[in-house]
Amino acid sequence: MPQIKLTHTQQLNVETITSVVMDKIRDVLIQYEEHYPEWTHDDLEYNLDDRIYHNIYREILYAYERRKADKVSPNQ
Secondary structure (H helix, E strand, C coil): CCCCCCCHHHHHHHHHHHHHHHHHHHHHHHHCCCCCCCCCCCCCCCCHHHHHHHHHHHHHHHHHHHHHHHHCCCCC
16 A cells, blocks of 8 residues: 555544544453453553554555545546
């Protein structure tokens, strides 16, 4: 996936959306912590919380990229 340049506002939007989604996911993980006891373990190099955050962040960036590509599409 090519690197896209975001404005400061877009960057803040990506971070805000990711944080809101992660708060909801963390609520669920807390409820089922017995199944994922180390989901936020800070001693791990890359825990489940980090992995989920990274994937959500990447998908939101991808959505911005697709939106930008759709706006400049010569077929429209």
